[in-house]
Amino acid sequence: MTDIHAAFFSGHTELAPVLMLHGTGGDESDLLPIATFLFPQHPKLGIRGRVSENGSNRYFMRHTDGTFDLDSLSHETDWLLEAIQTKTTEHHLDASRLIVLGFSNGANVAAYAMLHKTVPFKRAVLLHPMLIDPAESVANLADTRVFTSYGDVDPIVSKDNFDALTAQLTAQQASVEPFKNHQSHHLTQAELLAAKDWLTKNA
Numbered sequence: 311m312t313d314i315h316a317a318f319f320s321g322h323t324e325l326a327p328v329l330m331l332h333g334t335g336g337d338e339s340d341l342l343p344i345a346t347f348l349f350p351q352h353p354k355l356g357i358r359g360r361v362s363e364n365g366s367n368r369y370f371m372r373h374t375d376g377t378f379d380l381d382s383l384s385h386e387t388d389w390l391l392e393a394i395q396t397k398t399t400e401h402h403l404d405a406s407r408l409i410v411l412g413f414s415n416g417a418n419v420a421a422y423a424m425l426h427k428t429v430p431f432k433r434a435v436l437l438h439p440m441l442i443d444p445a446e447s448v449a450n451l452a453d454t455r456v457f458t459s460y461g462d463v464d465p466i467v468s469k470d471n472f473d474a475l476t477a478q479l480t481a482q483q484a485s486v487e488p489f490k491n492h493q494s495h496h497l498t499q500a501e502l503l504a505a506k507d508w509l510t511k512n513a
Contacts, residue, residue: 331416
C-alpha cells in the first residue's frame with residue numbers, strides 16, 4: 311500500500327491502545343493533547359488521512375459542490391483499515407483492544423467504518439461526528455460502545471444528522487452515549503470531561 315504517515319507514542323503495554331483520527335487539516339499527531347488528557351498512560355497511534363483537499367489532510371474526498379464522495383469514502387476507509395492493521399502489527403499492538411478517538415472528519419470515517427465495514431475496534435470516542443452514508447447497515451455492533459458529542463450551534467453537523475447517526479448505531483445494537491452541549495464545531499472542556507467520565511465507566 312502507499313506510504314502511511316503515522317505517529318506512535320508508547321505507553322503502558324497492559325493498557326488498550328488508542329487510535330487517533332484527526333479532523334480536516336490535522337495530522338497524525340494533532341489529537342495527541344486530547345488523547346493524553348483522556349488516556350494519559352495508554353499507547354497512542356495516529357494515522358494521517360491520505361486525501362489532500364486544498365492542502366488540508368482528510369480521510370476521504372468531497373465533490374466540488376461540497377457533497378461527500380461516497381466512492382472515495384468506501385475506498386479510503388478500506389485503505390485506513392489496512393493501515394491500522396499494518397501499524398498495529400508493526401508496533402505490537404492488539405488491534406482488537408483499540409479505542410478510537412476521532413474528531414470531525416476522523417470521527418466521520420470511524421462511524422462509517424463501524425456501520426459499513428468490518429472493524430477490529432469495539433470502543434470509540436467520536437467528537438462531532440456526522441452520518442455520511444445513511445444506507446442501511448448490516449453491521450452487528452452488539453459489543454460496541456460509543457461516546458458521541460454534538461454542539462447545538464454547530465454549523466457543520468445538524469441535530470437531525472447527529473440524531474440519525476445515534477439511531478443507526480443504536481439500531482445495530484451499539485451502546486451509544488450522546489453528549490449534547492451549547493457549543494459550535496470545536497472541542498470544549500465540558501465534552502472532554504464527559505468523555506473521560508464515560509471512559510471511566512466503560513473501562
